[in-house]
Amino acid sequence: MTAHVHGGWVPADSFGQRLMLTRKALGLSVKEIALATGLHYATWSTWENGRLPSDKVDVARRLSETYGVDRPA
Numbered sequence: 001m002t003a004h005v006h007g008g009w010v011p012a013d014s015f016g017q018r019l020m021l022t023r024k025a026l027g028l029s030v031k032e033i034a035l036a037t038g039l040h041y042a043t044w045s046t047w048e049n050g051r052l053p054s055d056k057v058d059v060a061r062r063l064s065e066t067y068g069v070d071r072p073a
Helices: 015-025 030-037 041-048 056-067
Strands: 002-005 008-011
Touching: 015 041, 015 056, 030 041, 030 056
Parallel strands: none
Antiparallel strands: 002 008
């Protein structure tokens, strides 16, 4: 399974895909979730498009602490 993102694709099991699915399940925009987790929206967007954050554990921790969701990684 793949997700089409801006003309490309991201594997369904990628970190970025999991971030996108988590964000959408919460009903949030990229700007809303980035602001709530203390991250920049453009950075979040690049992760959803396949780039990896330098510290995936920190991103997962922020999501977990802010929204009480299981870590997406």
